Amino acid sequence: MGYAIRFENVTKRYPRGGPRYASLRHDFSEGVRRAGRRLAGQRNEGRGPIALEDLSFEIEEGESYAIVGPNGAGKTTALKLISRISYPTSGRVKVRGRVGALIEVGSGVHPELNARENIWLYGQIMGMSKADVRRRFDEIVEFAELGHALDRPVKMYSSGMQLRLGFAVASHLDPDIFVVDEALAVGDAGFQAKCVERMMKLVAEGRTLLFVSHNLSAVEAVCERGVFLLEGRVQSVEEISPLLRSYLQWTDDHQLKRLEGGVTPVGSAYLELDKATCHDSRGVERYAFSTGDDVEIRLHLRALQPLSYPHVSIGISDGRPGNLALCSMLVDGGAPEVLEGRTVVSCKLRSIPLLPRVYYLCASVRSEHAYGDVFDWQSVGSFRVADAPGLVGPAAQAHASTDGAIYIQHDWEVK
């Protein structure tokens, strides 16, 4: 067995000045300016932003491979090179076998046509013959769960339905190499699970799979190995678990750095917040935790004038409206008689029942000094629950990002 895809020192630059809105007038004036600069003896700057720089890696035949990295790392660019949509500026991309690419949602689905016509059209655009489409038509319809809406124009579909249509056609193409980019982001939890199943089936049949997704649980469930890209360069190539670990490690460090330099909550004439930090049970500052950990939240406050009875409240949310939990001195008591100068207010949360995802911290301080709050209710920081040891298997994690955030211990019984 040899390679299915091989990157040899691939560099990709995008055309300068960004895509779109090129015009003869612009290029003409640009040309004159460059010529003028050359005459003046100055050097012209290089062309365009680099998307990939000197990239080399190899994906073996029959392997399920992941590309992970933050936004702008070059993941989609790499996929575009593989599927021959775009070409490298230098270096070579070698591909063995037919590529079936699913890059971005519903690409190629025409809004005016109905599902039946779209399956025909899309199948043929992707290179299926009419006989192929006819043979697999029912299977595709069934997979997409669109039997009831076959004759409705696709523009009347929801984006989720369009995605289902696109994924269904693409995944029935019988490609040798199947490329999936962020396709799962739109489907509901049930369809996501189905897509993961379908991809696993293709892998079991010996196809090569290349998967890019920010849904790391799905990546972990499907892929064996992968590459971690950062700013267009290879950061590491590893087995999937260590790869995801190093990627998450990077995200956490990065996030921590951002928090240190970043978020400046709005203070008032009475009180300012320097920062909000999260610590583990040993007092070490951290960003990532596991389900069931103890978490200590520290608010580093600076009172600009003495405040009597400042009632501090801390809320935890997962980004959706409303708090998942609220810890408040208004309820619990414990407000000091007076707050002066720099103070650290700490709130210890015991064994947090939160499932993996990012959580946001909000805080407010109310005092007898003012009507309302001396420190307005606002977002002050965040932390992430990275894993849930022993609670959630990889297959179930697809649900974690869309369903409930709180883990309650439970037992099933069927009578």
Place this chain on the structure above:
Amino acid sequence: MQSLRELWGFRATILAFAERDVRVKYKQAVLGIGWAVIQPLAFMTIFTFTIGRLAPVSGEGAPYAAFALAALVPWTFLQTGVSFGSNALLTDGALVRKVYFPREIPVLGALLGAGVDFAIGFVLFICLGPLLGAHFSATWLLVPFLALALGVLGAGVALALAALNVYYRDFRYALPFALQLWLFASPVAYPLSVVPEQWRVLYVVVNPAAGLLDAFRRVLALGQLPQTGPLAASLAGTAIIVYFGYRIFKSLEPNFADVI
């Protein structure tokens, strides 16, 4: 050569694109098929009452209305093909950015779609021509071959324009104007014989549409065989345009997805 072989492998996809274009066109437009008929008829009427009344313009033996319609039907094909074809990469920009297929396909699909309009126009001529004074003739059987040549010419022009359109939207805005000029620079409202004999071959090489339109006219309105001279010159001109059009397309192709 290799890309031509690949294109052949994707011939079903070209058909699929053409089919889609036709379906979408007739789904969105109330008049549907009517549009394929209205344009040549409207031009025929205008030409008949204006240019057709000028003394020096003759139908060369056929009544002027039939004479004009015989060239307007193929001209409409060329015009529709070129204008849809050269915008095809932009209209299908989302696909070009996300799915691989040989990039010629949307352009050729659009031309083929225009071919359907031409077929309808041809049926119009079959129905209306005899009423206007043209006679049924065995030479009408040559129409498909002439249409093929015209389609190839259209493909050459559309491929070049489609590629340039991706980089410079200016072409998109200039196109309707350029097509108007092309119409009046071609023997549609007037006969080819207006061009002085000694310039005729050069004129037809530079504007290959002229020789083909003249051939259509002889075949349809006059029941004659095409004149060999202008037709050969026209085919030579077509070959030159297709060669350079395809070269331009191929040299710009690699960056389409990045620029579009």
